[in-house]
Amino acid sequence: FMGESLMGEGRYVTGVLARKRGGLERMAFPAHAVVLASGGIGHLFGVTTNPGEANGHGLAMAARAGAVIADAEFVQFHPTALNVGKDPAPLATEALRGDGALLINAAGERFMEGVHDLAEMAPRDIVARAIHREVEAGRGALLDCRDAVGKSFAERYPTVFAACQEAGIDPATQPIPVAPAEHYHMGGVLTDANGRTSLDGLWAAGEVAATGAHGANRLASNSLLEAVVFAARIAEDIQGLMPTPRSAYWNEMDSEPGLPSQRNTDEREAITVLRETLSRNVGVERSADSLRQALVDIGQAEARCQRVSIRNMMASGRIIAAAALKRAESRGGHFRADYPDADPAQARRSYITLDEVNAIAEAAADQAAGNSVSNAMGS
Numbered sequence: 288f289m290g291e292s293l294m295g296e297g298r299y300v301t302g303v304l305a306r307k308r309g310g311l312e313r314m315a316f317p318a319h320a321v322v323l324a325s326g327g328i329g330h331l332f333g334v335t336t337n338p339g340e341a342n343g344h345g346l347a348m349a350a351r352a353g354a355v356i357a358d359a360e361f362v363q364f365h366p367t368a369l370n371v372g373k374d375p376a377p378l379a380t381e382a383l384r385g386d387g388a389l390l391i392n393a394a395g396e397r398f399m400e401g402v403h404d405l406a407e408m409a410p411r412d413i414v415a416r417a418i419h420r421e422v423e424a425g426r427g428a429l430l431d432c433r434d435a436v437g438k439s440f441a442e443r444y445p446t447v448f449a450a451c452q453e454a455g456i457d458p459a460t461q462p463i464p465v466a467p468a469e470h471y472h473m474g475g476v477l478t479d480a481n482g483r484t485s486l487d488g489l490w491a492a493g494e495v496a497a498t499g500a501h502g503a504n505r506l507a508s509n510s511l512l513e514a515v516v517f518a519a520r521i522a523e524d525i526q527g528l529m530p531t532p533r534s535a536y537w538n539e540m541d542s543e544p545g546l547p548s549q550r551n552t553d554e555r556e557a558i559t560v561l562r563e564t565l566s567r568n569v570g571v572e573r574s575a576d577s578l579r580q581a582l583v584d585i586g587q588a589e590a591r592c593q594r595v596s597i598r599n600m601m602a603s604g605r606i607i608a609a610a611a612l613k614r615a616e617s618r619g620g621h622f623r624a625d626y627p628d629a630d631p632a633q634a635r636r637s638y639i640t641l642d643e644v645n646a647i648a649e650a651a652a653d654q655a656a657g658n659s660v661s662n663a664m665g666s
């Protein structure tokens with residue numbers, strides 16, 4: 288369970304600091320090469336298809352060590368997660384729409400027809416936004432598989448069928464309630480074609496990395512392909528480095544003395560605030576106001592957190608919100624309600640460091656404080 292990177296002189300990562308889950312003792316693992324493969328950030332969002340382990344620890348660890356983060360604003364939302372109150376939310380695979388399943392609202396109206404020529408087969412982000420708007424407007428969104436799949440559902444889609452059954456829904460005879468859910472992070476720790484980050488001694492692979500392979504909107508299944516290709520390149524790249532002594536040493540750097548390892552009530556509540564604000568304000572549709580609100584919420588939540596691992600989650604949430612605030616246009620998975628069009632002048636990757644993120648967050652907090660003072664003076 289990693290908490291921090293060990294830093295040598297300059298920008299050289301020399302190992303990781305770790306603590307066993309549930310334990311107090313910390314240990315340091317010195318290494319000539321550290322490969323970050325800690326997965327995505329989905330669980331920072333209240334509604335996600337990702338497991339609890341995908342909580343942005345690795346992204347924050349790298350950023351805190353000074354690594355450049357790229358494309359952090361590009362988050363992909365799967366349009367049709369089952370909206371049945373489960374965490375993580377089970378997926379209703381897109382193959383269902385490919386098979387002819389229709390999206391309807393609670394009144395039974397198809398709502399994709401007026402939105403895109405391809406209707407239900409429109410790109411992921413367009414379908415996700417249309418579903419989001421139906422849900423927000425109180426009309427509800429459901430995936431109707433009755434005619435397209437019907438009685439063969441259990442046999443053809445056993446995983447989705449099992450998830451529906453668990454929620455008390457028979458998809459052969461009932462439409463399935465759906466909502467968009469955070470699914471994949473295109474952004475992450477900037478790497479080159481060999482998986483090297485901007486810090487010496489640190490490589491990154493998999494969802495935590497931003498190799499650039501996914502652009503602003505990943506195509507389904509490309510993530511596993513990317514992970515396999517870049518993992519092999521990294522293995523080749525670090526071959527031949529001097530071996531490091533294998534022994535870990537304990538308690539050398541005790542920066543969290545006496546902290547109990549269980550999350551306390553304050554930290555649990557802070558995580559709930561983080562997840563709610565990211566889904567509400569940094570979700571399928573964002574705006575400058577909602578993103579600033581998220582930054583303020585995260586700052587207030589973080590003030591209640593002590594543990595490095597929880598502060599790492601807050602830092603990753605802040606990175607995504609700040610990067611989304613910087614990109615004043617809409618592109619791929621990033622949709623700004625206040626800038627709904629793509630701006631050709633911004634058709635390039637984004638780069639951010641934690642220092643810049645913190646400056647953006649401070650400005651948002653100052654602006655919010657200024658607004659509340661002027662509101663108080665006006666009233």
Ligand SMILES: Cc1cc2nc3c(=O)[nH]c(=O)nc-3n(C[C@H](O)[C@H](O)[C@H](O)COP(=O)(O)OP(=O)(O)OC[C@H]3O[C@@H](n4cnc5c(N)ncnc54)[C@H](O)[C@@H]3O)c2cc1C
Nearest residue numbers: 288289324325326336337340344493494495508509510511
């Ligand atoms: C429901 C679902 C369906 C998907 N379907 C597809 C698909 O069909 N095709 C496709 O290409 N992609 C798919 N994806 C995306 C793909 O699964 C992920 O992008 C991929 O698994 C990420 O792999 P990874 O190795 O980077 O991270 P992970 O597989 O998430 O592994 C990261 C590991 O790091 C550990 N870890 C995290 N933080 C720490 C820490 N601080 N200390 C120690 N360990 C830590 C975690 O516990 C975990 O074991 C899907 C994702 C989901 C959620």
